[in-house]
Amino acid sequence: MVDYETIAIVLHIYTWIVAAVIVTFIGGIGLFYQKKFNVNTQYYLFLIPLLVLLIAITPTHLFLYNRSLIEASEALGGLMSLILTAKLYFHMTGGE
Numbered sequence: 001m002v003d004y005e006t007i008a009i010v011l012h013i014y015t016w017i018v019a020a021v022i023v024t025f026i027g028g029i030g031l032f033y034q035k036k037f038n039v040n041t042q043y044y045l046f047l048i049p050l051l052v053l054l055i056a057i058t059p060t061h062l063f064l065y066n067r068s069l070i071e072a073s074e075a076l077g078g079l080m081s082l083i084l085t086a087k088l089y090f091h092m093t094g095g096e
Helices: 004-037 043-064 067-093
Strands: none
Touching: 004 043, 004 067, 043 067
């Protein structure tokens, strides 16, 4: 028998790990831009949503499985990465 709930949990964790890799990549772009053009991009702030996505989501899936806590941590990590990405974009393009 296939346990579809376990498969769904594994795919959900995998999806957010991929999202954490994307956040890391965007932070790396900020670091590159800072080193190349000598402009303070505050790339280190991307560690906050990365930690939220990796540390807050994976243990809640593996040990607690509290659905509201999972959704709140996902929303917080996604919103923070969206805000930081938009901030980096506007900083790199001159606010246009």
